[in-house]
Amino acid sequence: MRSSDSYTIRGVRMRDHRFTVPLDHGNPDGASIEIFARELEDARTEAGALPWLLFLQGGPGGRGNRPAGLSGWLAEATKHFRVLMLDQRGTGLSTPATRQTLPLLGSVEDQADYLSHFRADDIVADAEMIRAELGSGPWSLFGQSYGGFCILTYLSFAPGGVREALVTGGLGPLTGPADQVYQATFARLRSRNAEYFAKYPADRPLLTRLMRHVVAVSEYLPTGERLTPERVQMLGNFLGGNTRFDALHYLLEDAFVPTPEGDRLSDAFLAQVSAYVSRAANPLYAVMHESIYVQGSASNWAAARVLREHPDFHPDADEPLLTGEAVYPWYFAQDPALEPLAELAELLAARTEGWGALYDVAQLGRNTVPVAAAVYSDDIFVDREIALATAAAVKGLQVWETADFHHDGIADDGEGIFARLLGMVRA
Structure with missing residues (x-):
């Protein structure tokens, strides 16, 4: 891990981290890539005094948020946590995967093999390595949209690394075709x-x-x-x-x-x-x-x-x-x-082969991690019925269904939504 000195932008104390991880976690001695993450804290708090919360953004293929100050859900979250904003593999300041960089890998078949390691199971494996390098115990998760999909993968394969999980507009199907x-x-x-x-x-x-x-x-x-x-x-x-x-x-x-x-x-x-x-x-x-x-x-x-x-x-x-x-x-x-x-x-x-498993439905059925999810009744991106069926398959998952927001609800009332979900998992 390589880390910068801390710096402050409009009330947010930040610190940049870079981690080296295997491209294929099943082959740790093979090729490696870099993952970038930014630590965010309320500058009024003592540095490092609060527990970690990992934010998993929507996508796939979206970099972590670049906040210009304390507002929205981040303002609420930093009352309780120091937040790690992850640039998921291939995005932002992590090792890029674009039309400009992918040809460096060789043939288009080689590029496809490379990207077969860029799904939720790989993101979760990265997160677990990062958690260990930061010296954190089980941490809290907050996932928006595709970030919620990643949380379900986390709860499937590394539930011991999770203290609690909050999901907004991100309960996708656990089985079946696209x-x-x-x-x-x-x-x-x-x-x-x-x-x-x-x-x-x-x-x-x-x-x-x-x-x-x-x-x-x-x-x-x-x-x-x-x-x-x-x-x-x-x-x-x-x-x-x-x-x-x-x-x-x-x-x-x-x-x-x-x-x-x-x-x-x-x-x-x-x-x-x-x-x-x-x-x-x-x-x-x-x-x-x-x-x-x-x-x-x-x-x-x-x-x-x-x-x-x-x-x-x-x-x-x-x-x-x-x-x-x-x-x-x-x-x-x-x-x-x-x-x-x-x-x-x-x-x-x-492609049919070379993809890792995304979920362990049996493990989700015996889940013990507190989870709360906002399900938006009229969401045009993550269907309500699919979301509710998935929620029912995860033991102990609490649902807050609302028609007051659409898929980007946290852009409208991020503070209120985050506070409500955190209250649900800690009730």
Whole structure:
């Protein structure tokens, strides 16, 4: 472990840590990678006086949060803990895995073998090594979205390292194919689209016009590629939040401007869309997305397969609906950050062997670690029924179901949600 001196940013005392871990924890003498983590404390507390809490962020492929001060859930958490913000393998300041770095590994087959060690079981093994190097006893966990999936893996294979666990919007399926996820979430997306267009009825013809426009007229994003109707539909990710729901309306109202050639898409709109639909900042989100559900069989582009059963989401529909966070093969043809990874993505989608187990259902059924989870009734990313079925399979897991928040609830009331879940596990 290599650590920096502490420094303070707007009331948060920070310290950077770098850890060397095996690429394959089953072969500790083989290749290694580096994992970066940042320690966060309320600067008003005595350094190192509080127990550890490991935050596992959403994703896959997202780096740890970079806080600019004490606010939201972090303000509440640092009353009780010093927080370790992990850059999961391949992200942030950990050894990167991108279109630029992966070719260093050799053939695309070699790259696929390398990324077969980038799932929740590997993240948990990293965390256990880090916990030991920090000299911590069992620590507390807080997982948002995919971070909750990782917590279920932690409770499956290393429950002795966990004191208590809090989960928000992150109880995925424990068994079965990836298809079940998209079959459920397309239905929730349809309802969320209806809710949005009921609130903003003028946006219904506007969206249809926008999607027809990008077919008829070549409009280019600042990164140089043509905007397609499929990428316009990606704006449906806005529907997964409370405040983001209304932010979509503000984005769409900027869409068209008059020009000497007729109405065109505004530079402001194109810039905002480009920032939202590009995966340059988190390519592993697309490359590894369906693998987080793979349990003994290949994903084979499950979302694309299920999409064919829902023609109202097709770009050519009379009034096409917005899609959500699912990843499709066309991502790797339309996003410059992903194009070089297209062959790799195909190999991973077809892969059946070389994945580690994600969960031990029997162990979860005899769990003794206190766990509390927020389940959002209308979550378009992690389906309520799937979440509740998973909760029922984990012994002692307490559920707080609420319709007051959507998938990004901790962005709206992180302090309140964290405090409530911590109170539940300590009651």
